[in-house]
Amino acid sequence: xxRFFTSPENISEGVVTLCGSDVAHIRNVLRLKSGxxxxxxxxxxGCFVVSLIRVGREKIQGRIESREDARxxxxxxxxxxxxxxxxxxxxxxxxxxxxxxxxxxxxxxxSRRCIVKFSKSDMVRKTERWQRIAREASKQCxxxxxxxxxxxxxxxxxxxxxxxxxxxxxxxxxxxxxTQVNDMPVGGKPSSAAILIGPEGGFAASEIKSxxxxxxxxxxxxxxxxxxxxxxxxxxSILQYRWGDL
Numbered sequence: 001x002x003r004f005f006t007s008p009e010n011i012s013e014g015v016v017t018l019c020g021s022d023v024a025h026i027r028n029v030l031r032l033k034s035g036x037x038x039x040x041x042x043x044x045x046g047c048f049v050v051s052l053i054r055v056g057r058e059k060i061q062g063r064i065e066s067r068e069d070a071r072x073x074x075x076x077x078x079x080x081x082x083x084x085x086x087x088x089x090x091x092x093x094x095x096x097x098x099x100x101x102x103x104x105x106x107x108x109x110x111s112r113r114c115i116v117k118f119s120k121s122d123m124v125r126k127t128e129r130w131q132r133i134a135r136e137a138s139k140q141c142x143x144x145x146x147x148x149x150x151x152x153x154x155x156x157x158x159x160x161x162x163x164x165x166x167x168x169x170x171x172x173x174x175x176x177x178x179t180q181v182n183d184m185p186v187g188g189k190p191s192s193a194a195i196l197i198g199p200e201g202g203f204a205a206s207e208i209k210s211x212x213x214x215x216x217x218x219x220x221x222x223x224x225x226x227x228x229x230x231x232x233x234x235x236x237s238i239l240q241y242r243w244g245d246l
Contacts, residue, residue: 001049002030003039003139005146008046011064016040016050018060026052026060038062043145045069073144075102077244078192080166082109082159083232084199085116090229095130099137099147101236102244106130108153113201123153156196156207160214163194168243169216171196172235173203174225176218181238184217190243197232 004026010017018026018040026032033055040048040062047069050062081103083094095106108127118126127150138146154162163169167190170181196203196211203211208218221234240246 001037001039002026002032003041003142005041005043005135005138008042008044011040011042011046011048014064015053016048016062016064018062019058023056023058023060027055027057037065041144045144047073047144073142075104075240075244077102077190077239078104079236079239079244080105080107080163080192080194081232081236082107082154082156082163082194082196084109084111084197084203084228085114085118085153086199086228087115091126091130092133094229094232095133095149096137097233098236099134099143100141101233102143102240102246103147103236105147106134106149107159108150109156109159109196110153111156111199111207112204114199115201118153127151156203157210157214159194159196160211160216164214166190166192166194168193168239169211169214170194170235171203171208171211171216171218172221172231173198173208173218174220175202175205175208176220179217179219180222181219181235181242184219186243193239193243195232195235195239197235198228200228 004018004022006018034052036052038050040050048064049066051065052062054061081098085108130149134149135146
């Protein structure tokens with residue numbers, strides 16, 4: 001069954017209204033008609049089975065047939081991923097797979113060794129694209145909510161300063177050899193984590209020192225050198241397995 005997101009204010013008296021890009025997708029791509037059924041999530045834990053009653057050019061309306069609790073679709077561990085910018089279309093795939101693995105928020109990070117250089121207008125367009133990818137990935141994998149991407153690129157220090165209250169703070173660094181995730185002394189079960197993944201050239205030592213000032217622990221992902229688009233997937237999988245829902 002096709003799945004869509006809407007805001008709670010678009011649900012009233014048993015009727016759901018879908019607007020924006022979903023209208024063209026339903027009409028022109030999926031070619032759904034009155035009587036067809038879809039799933040609609042409200043971002044607050046509600047997942048509705050909806051029977052379409054009006055497929056218009058400006059909006060789609062449907063009547064709610066049933067509701068279920070979708071809150072168990074989200075991980076108990078909220079992970080904020082600070083991912084350094086990468087060249088080409090690599091960030092598209094990172095966002096898509098991070099959403100599938102249950103990430104809570106993706107923050108583009110500009111580090112000293114980033115190869116790519118984006119203007120402010122480029123970053124606005126890129127972030128809008130990554131947010132669309134996050135939305136589509138959330139539909140595909142059955143998320144209850146769409147993780148935020150952005151809203152703006154941050155420096156390593158700014159990301160660490162903004163996340164110093166996270167229960168778990170990790171900077172994955174290829175030059176760290178001794179400490180791995182399993183070595184982390186975590187009291188109880190953390191409910192939030194902030195993690196840093198570097199660019200193609202890795203983090204500079206000065207950036208790691210800056211992160212440590214805010215309580216971020218440098219950790220290793222093992223003896224093999226991972227690509228920057230592989231590392232976040234491994235890191236997220238480890239965290240979700242140990243403290244999340246994998």
